[in-house]
Amino acid sequence: MYLPSFRHLIEIEAMKTQNQNDLAAIATEEKRISDLELLREKRRQNIAALDEEVKAMKLIEKQLEVESLEAKHKRTKEQLDTLNSEKDIKAMEHQLEVMGAELSQKEETYFSLLERSEAIAEEKKEAEEFLQGSANTIEDIKKEVEIERQKFNKQIENRNLRILSLEEQCLPALLKFYKEIEKKFAGKKAVAYLIDKKCSACFVQVDSMFKTALEEGRAMETCPNCGRFLIPETAKIYS
Numbered sequence: 477m478y479l480p481s482f483r484h485l486i487e488i489e490a491m492k493t494q495n496q497n498d499l500a501a502i503a504t505e506e507k508r509i510s511d512l513e514l515l516r517e518k519r520r521q522n523i524a525a526l527d528e529e530v531k532a533m534k535l536i537e538k539q540l541e542v543e544s545l546e547a548k549h550k551r552t553k554e555q556l557d558t559l560n561s562e563k564d565i566k567a568m569e570h571q572l573e574v575m576g577a578e579l580s581q582k583e584e585t586y587f588s589l590l591e592r593s594e595a596i597a598e599e600k601k602e603a604e605e606f607l608q609g610s611a612n613t614i615e616d617i618k619k620e621v622e623i624e625r626q627k628f629n630k631q632i633e634n635r636n637l638r639i640l641s642l643e644e645q646c647l648p649a650l651l652k653f654y655k656e657i658e659k660k661f662a663g664k665k666a667v668a669y670l671i672d673k674k675c676s677a678c679f680v681q682v683d684s685m686f687k688t689a690l691e692e693g694r695a696m697e698t699c700p701n702c703g704r705f706l707i708p709e710t711a712k713i714y715s
């Protein structure tokens with residue numbers, strides 16, 4: 477007497493599997509968006525870090541320092557010509573030497589920072605171009621995904637209607653039993669098929685009487701090992 481209900485359950489289970497596949501496909505599509513958004517966020521953080529680095533360089537301050545030291549050096553050199561005493565000349569020459577060393581060190585620092593700031597500008601430009609380009613891409617993907625999502629949702633909706641109508645055609649006692657087991661498995665696969673004499677989920681073997689009673693639709697059973705609702709696979713061919 478359970479055979480027609482078993483057949484309905486086979487169809488119900490197949491549709492539930494298709495629903496799950498569709499939901500997984502939607503999730504995959506949505507991941508394309510979140511992956512790209514993650515990349516964009518990384519670029520934004522990168523740009524912010526580059527801006528901070530440039531700010532910390534104090535390039536303009538360093539340029540002014542170099543310029544003022546240069547001017548000072550030049551003035552000192554001019555004063556040198558006005559000196560007569562050898563001692564004074566020596567002292568000033570020493571002063572010029574110290575100043576010169578300081579100047580070339582400051583210049584070196586300044587130019588290496590300048591070089592780095594140019595590299596940063598280049599890196600920032602690339603990141604900004606990526607952000608601009610990907611802003612359009614992400615909009616396109618979102619539109620595509622929305623279309624896909626609607627398509628999948630429609631399919632799922634149709635299947636759910638079919639599932640409801642099949643459930644109505646099942647024997648109430650069997651449906652109740654099936655639903656109870658489903659609840660116990662909380663979202664995990666609650667159904668297995670009896671193929672030959674084995675549970676398709678845990679492969680435990682049942683005895684011949686169990687098998688015959690199930691296949692002839694005289695009993696509804698759970699797998700003695702894993703507790704899943706057992707549908708005789710042979711129910712498919714009785715019609």
Ligand SMILES: [Zn+2]
Nearest residue numbers: 675678699702
């Ligand atoms: Zn089992």
